Amino acid sequence: MSVMAPAARPQRAPESTGSTRRRVSLVRRRATTLALAVGVPLALLTAAHALVPDILGLGLVWDNALPWTWVVLPVLFLVLLVARTPGAVIGLLAPTLVWAFLFGPGVVPMGDARSAVPAEASLTVASQNLGPEGDPAVIAASLQASGADLIALQEIEDHDREPLAATLDEQYPYSVLTGTVGLWSRYPIADSVGLKLGLDWYRAINAVVDTPSGAVSVYVIHADSARPGAHAERDVMLAELADTVAANTRDRIVVMGDFNASASDRALAALQSEVSEPNQSEGGFGLTWPAGTPLMRLDHVFVRGMTATHNAVGDAEGSDHHGIVSSFRLDR
Structure with a gap:
């Protein structure tokens, strides 16, 4: 009995070397095009974000989304590994360098130098938006x-005033409340005035606090809300606040509260030319809103004439905003 050998399978002709090279070259060209098409416009739009027109709220959204543009950079790095061309390098380096220039210095950890400052020469301030459902007594106790030494609260409703007074008045015997904002102080408040900041109602305070190391001018603000296509009143408030601070001749100034604007929002630029915000002690952006998964830093402490020794984001304690606590050395 004979056994027939199985029929041989047809062999595929090997792909030519030239065809493989052409395919690889095409993939690399497309990757290079993608890197340049994404990276270069991203760099330009980031560097000149204040020039992006605010049509349908595009400017507002882009300004406040800028810190998150870094998520594109790892993708461009992977594209560079595929392309391995000078064009792809440009596509990655351009937005990386712009992002590093704009945000790199601000995310470096500041550290904690509070222990090196005598108590009488130190000032610690805390600020938080109570939120629509936050327990005012719990939030106040946390701060x-x-x-x-100073506690600033925003979005204060009439029913919040009694629990806030019951919690804070014993240790903070000096206070002023105007509209939806309030300031509690361990030290005497020599003078205070409510600020409308271009609106028809009060959403800010300016008070002069007499600390053991001298007077400090303190502003507390709850800026109007900002949504795409609906942020004109917030912009007016922040512009008026910048002008008010610029006209303030006192050496030491604190401006804190809920600004409804991140640090890259063009509406804050004028104020940032008058006062500065310290880095976070542990680094990063110090995001404060929304409380569950913070995506933006809407709450700030800006200063002039003082040296920061500590700056950190606290717990939300039931608010939709995290609180912030900052310490400063009162330079004479």
């Missing part, structure tokens, strides 16, 4: 536990 008090931080050791703050």
Whole structure:
């Protein structure tokens, strides 16, 4: 009995070397085009974000989304690994360098130098938006536990005033409340005035606090809300605040509260030319809103004439905003 050998399978002709090279070259060209098409416009739009027109709220959204543009950079790096061309290098380096220039210095950890400052020469401030559902007594107690000398609260409703007074008045015997904002102080408040900042109602305070190392001019603000296509009143408030601070001749100034604007928002630029915000002690952006998964830093402490020794984001304690606590050395 004979056994027939199985029929041989047809062999595929090997692909030519030239065809493979052409395919690889095409992939690399497309990757290079993609890197340049994404990276270069991203760099230009980031560097000149204040020039992006605010049509349908595009400018507002882009300004406040800028810190998150870094998520595109790892993708461009992978594209560079595929392309391996000078064009792809440009597509990655351009937005990387712009992002690093704009945001790199601000995310470096500042550290904690509070222990090197005598108590009488130190000032600690805390600020938080109570939010629509936050327990005012719990939030106030949390800020008090931080050791703050000044506590600023925003979005205060009439029914919040009694629990806030019951929690804070014993350790902070000096206070002023105007509209939806309030300031509690361990030290005497020599003078205070409500600020409308271009609107028809009060959403800010300016008070002069007499600390053991001299007077400090303190502003507390709850800026109007900002949504795409609906942020004109917020812009007016921030512009008026910048002008008010610029006209303030006192050596030491604190401006804190809920600004409804991140640090890259063009509406804050004028104020940032008058006062500065310290880096976070542990680095990063110090995001404060929304409380569950913070995506933006809407709450700030800006200063002039003082040296920061500590700056950190605290717990939300039921608010939709995290609180912030900052300490400063009162330079004479």
